[in-house]
Amino acid sequence: MSDEEIISNWIAQHMGARVVAITRQARWRAAWLVDAERDGVVLPLVVRGERGGGIPMQFPLHHEMSLQRVMGEQGIPVPAVHGWIDDLPAYVMDRVDGQPGFDGLTTEQRDAVMREYMAELAKLHRLPLEPFLEAGVQRASSPSEVGSYGIGQFEKVWRAGKNAPNPLLEFVLGWLKRNPVDTRGRESAIVWDSGQLHQKDGRLVALLDVEAGHIGDPMMDLAAPRMRDTVLHFGDFETLYREYERAGGVPVDMDAIQLHHIAFTLTNELAFRNSLNDPEPDSDYMTNLHWCSETNLHAIEALGERLGLQLEPPEIPEATVTRAAAAHDQLIHMLRGISTDDEYIRYRLRVAFRLARYVQREDEIGAELTNADLDDLASLLGHRPHTWQEGDAALEQFVLADDGRHDEQLCQLFYRRQIRHKNTLGPLGSAMVAHHTCQPFPARV
Template structure:
């Protein structure tokens, strides 16, 4: 069948409009970036006596700039780290993050050196550490040696005196009883301050955690909290990175957080890692506390991003945040099911329905896949648009059946079937809040099925957005 030349023209025109729209957003971003770059260059010149060669805004959801400078004839690579964008609030102030990193550096913990604060942005300036995240190119033995060093650095951090951190204003719980929940409490407080829709999953797991608090046994130290982020080069640890959620809390939190990141980076056997931590002088490993912290930590993406996902700003990285939430919500429910001794049962997934919009979705996905550009920011936005299109396409194929299945699941719990998913979420949240733990097992199974369904709307079967990677199991409790 001959190709319709008008259709070709329409395809090219629409593709051009999409790139032009992205280009308009890129132009606006560049105008803002130009002002930011001027502030960065001025500050580095004035406060560090360095000559700025290039300033590059990273194409990502958080404000960060890579700076190449030179001083006294030597290269000076820097990072300028700002706040989250897209209306997503931080759990601890950015100055708190900078202060914690500075004290860690002064106490000999390998973190990037902090140079100072730029009021105009706001942001802080630090060394850009050579190396890479992850373990690509390393043997298993090299990775294990690297992780032994990392666990040793955590042990050193946990044994440092608290006084320098307290003098720098690093936050801690008001009472010993709050040490184990201070970090997750900050996340919850920020979420509740902006809560804009019912969230029965969060209310269920947060309620369970409050009924089953961590017993810290008096442990307290400076902690990274979102641990497991590092740079290495040739198998040598170069720096511990990203202390935005760090504070003074339970050191067992730093042993719990990497369990989720392990699903992507593969740190090794956690029992052996914990042995290395103890051998290096860390606190006695408390597996009960680690398991509870792991459940709590798995909620943090949902707590941090859900309000924005319910009402996103145009510049938000919607699909990245949605993907993170879908993956880690499953980790939370799986970890709770493991704690409760449940065998979680996944739901049956329906075949895709071919709707009237199917051809249009195919056309949009194919078009976005075929567009390319040399502009890094436009490329970043187009990748998000492509993922967005595949998510909406999948919702068109299975969304109605998934919604009906979710509502059907509520009948044994509520005694009736709500008419809409909005009514269902509100009714389920009210049930959870009033339940007080009487139906924990039943609700855990219900939320597992709901999360599996939701995960399977993010893209076509077999896509990276739909893939789920389970965490290493905990040893059997005695």
């Protein structure tokens, strides 16, 4: 039985409705857009499944459904949950109207939506914990772990599948463990990966995508949007934090928000790097690589800001014309010229096109940038590794043994490495290479 037949049968049996249209979304996570009909009324639905491409979840999908269901029962605007399809697995929810960004709105309308959003976060953070605990929503086992529970879940999943050295993650995770968040006793239901919402005509419709939500430090919900702001532009965060407090939120703790922000910048690397090292055929390699590249730069920029550093970028070499240049051009033009009416095939062609441009750029400048990375290691390690694999392994061992003694030097080194890597993702001027910095934090007193 196909996935679509399983969904249609479940909706007929559990909702008494007939599916009239069903479309698999063209994206990296399994999801279906469904129109069902009951008593002459169209029911727009979403069936949300698990990640594909060998990318594990940090919290079970059923946990996500349970949190969303309780949030709705407690008056938080989220898509209503209709139930669980064990045979996929997936869960069924309403498909809400609206859009995730602010296109077409004035600044004043955008600000009004964000006031509503901050008020809903404040309301969520005031809710009693008991209904969430009764539904099985996870929390830290001790008060000292509340501030690190979410990032700890990401780290646990990454370490369980770790398949190559990762000196960047070991460096920033180590720094965070030496500089833990003091939650001052705060604990509430949180969406964690906050800033995901739908609005329509300047009014908030719903909070979306609570896959990483749990019971934790409410300051995390004020930190996570700082990265998403580089794309969606939520407005000035100090103003948003005042709106949150005015709506009844817990007192804003800027030190905790900054530490949570640094932690959150690691989540793409933690979630996707093992898959990138050994990708499955159906993974969206370039989307995941782009996310990691962008947010790894955010991580080093955020840590550099915390340490008070002026980060110095490296020089990027001119492109070299290799023997493979003509073949790369041919492949890119072939992929650009293929057209189809099938949305999912168009999506996969776009993945292939971006892969081709990445491989082309690596062919042009990759060897010179790899040599620059290895040259950088000589002064730190006392020797120059022969290959990038040897370099990554040696740098990871240095980081693990260092215990913070070279934080500033390492931050500068990782910044240069990340800038170099970012410049291999596509041609100059392309969206894959562009970098958008986060809003700075106010100066610490």
